[in-house]
Amino acid sequence: MPKVGPEGHRRRLKDIYLAGKYDSIADHNLLETFLVCLIPRRDVKPLAYELMNTFGSLECICNAEPAELMSVDGIGEQTAIALSLIGNINDRIVDNSYKTAKKLTSLNDIKEYSRFMLLNESAEKMILVKCANNGNVLNTITLAKGTANAIDIGMDKIVRYALIGDAASFFIAHNHPNGTFTASQHDVDFTIALKTIFDKMHTDFIDHIIVSPEGCAAILNESIPNGNICL
Numbered sequence: 001m002p003k004v005g006p007e008g009h010r011r012r013l014k015d016i017y018l019a020g021k022y023d024s025i026a027d028h029n030l031l032e033t034f035l036v037c038l039i040p041r042r043d044v045k046p047l048a049y050e051l052m053n054t055f056g057s058l059e060c061i062c063n064a065e066p067a068e069l070m071s072v073d074g075i076g077e078q079t080a081i082a083l084s085l086i087g088n089i090n091d092r093i094v095d096n097s098y099k100t101a102k103k104l105t106s107l108n109d110i111k112e113y114s115r116f117m118l119l120n121e122s123a124e125k126m127i128l129v130k131c132a133n134n135g136n137v138l139n140t141i142t143l144a145k146g147t148a149n150a151i152d153i154g155m156d157k158i159v160r161y162a163l164i165g166d167a168a169s170f171f172i173a174h175n176h177p178n179g180t181f182t183a184s185q186h187d188v189d190f191t192i193a194l195k196t197i198f199d200k201m202h203t204d205f206i207d208h209i210i211v212s213p214e215g216c217a218a219i220l221n222e223s224i225p226n227g228n229i230c231l
Helices: 005-018 027-038 047-056 058-063 077-099 107-118 155-162 185-202 219-223
Strands: 125-131 137-145 169-175 206-213 215-220
Touching: 005 027, 027 047, 027 058, 027 077, 047 058, 058 077, 107 125, 107 169, 107 206, 107 215, 125 155, 137 155, 155 185, 185 206, 185 219, 206 219, 215 219
Parallel strands: 169 206
Antiparallel strands: 125 137, 125 169, 206 215
């Protein structure tokens, strides 16, 4: 009878993945398979469970900072960097897929782009999207990441990043992972104050988009009565 042990289990996880059956693997087992490839000769199942219990989901694990990941007992620098890279590489792939090919020429285009960039995020995240005169996306920058219910960012950071480079216009967007896309009073006040700053600088701030599982809303164009912001 074949011996049963950690190495046999590790081999089975790899074989399942190589057979293309990863869609049927539970999240914690998929994470365990990744850890198996990083950490040799060790039972990593308890570590996979500990990460899932600490951060709550694969998305939150891969969006965590390396220092946060290393707070989990058993996660060293190399593993923390590798896990963090998953989220950053995915962000870069999405960004690159739109950077030169996507033209945003209407409010619906902008809302759809924002939805694509933010809908699968498990925590609140704010992005800054810069566009050329013809509507091509020049750059998409992650300004801040928060918790499932809040995000903290100052206007000075948005202004600083918006003014770098030669973009013709830009917009910002953030998500409400567990809520509605209706703008809060804070969102409205923040956006109006930001628009005032950029108007004084003669800089084309298009809008602030809110994304949620229910839909998208553009604060300046849709959430303020008699809004007069035009694309």
